[in-house]
Amino acid sequence: MKYSNREKNLYQHQPCQESFFCQNCGHVVSFTGAGTKHRNHCPHCLFSLHVDVLPGDRSANCSGLMEPIGVWIRKNQEWAIIHRCRRCGHLSSNRIAADDNPIMLMSIAVAPLANPPFPLEKMTQVLNDTTGDNNEQD
Numbered sequence: 316m317k318y319s320n321r322e323k324n325l326y327q328h329q330p331c332q333e334s335f336f337c338q339n340c341g342h343v344v345s346f347t348g349a350g351t352k353h354r355n356h357c358p359h360c361l362f363s364l365h366v367d368v369l370p371g372d373r374s375a376n377c378s379g380l381m382e383p384i385g386v387w388i389r390k391n392q393e394w395a396i397i398h399r400c401r402r403c404g405h406l407s408s409n410r411i412a413a414d415d416n417p418i419m420l421m422s423i424a425v426a427p428l429a430n431p432p433f434p435l436e437k438m439t440q441v442l443n444d445t446t447g448d449n450n451e452q453d
């Protein structure tokens with residue numbers, strides 16, 4: 316029992332060096348080329364699997380596919396991907412890897428702009444309004 320716990324938490328303390336098939340796109344994901352110790356998503360489609368509670372600990376019991384739903388910029392200007400589990404809704408943030416597909420990264424980043432929650436004309440309207448004298452804040 317003690318031994319299997321150690322196995323489970325193995326990748327928190329040392330790099331994961333296993334190749335695997337991406338369960339979303341079927342791409343073979345190898346540990347080389349990532350430029351990071353923890354390759355936690357497919358560099359081709361950027362999907363991940365819900366296997367970790369803490370990065371690398373492999374202690375989540377879900378195993379759902381995690382969809383890349385957004386990117387954000389960490390304080391060192393580095394991009395990170397927000398993954399959302401399709402099975403349980405868990406959200407997690409993961410550093411991008413050196414060989415991540417740049418087209419996929421960009422398409423995730425601009426997706427909200429391509430599908431705004433209001434008609435684009437409304438922006439012109441708001442801009443016109445704010446040039447007037449009706450700024451009530453401050």
Ligand SMILES: [Zn+2]
Pocket residue numbers: 337338339340341342357358359360361362
């Ligand atoms: Zn993939």
Ligand SMILES: [Zn+2]
Pocket residue numbers: 365377378379400401402403404405
């Ligand atoms: Zn999950």
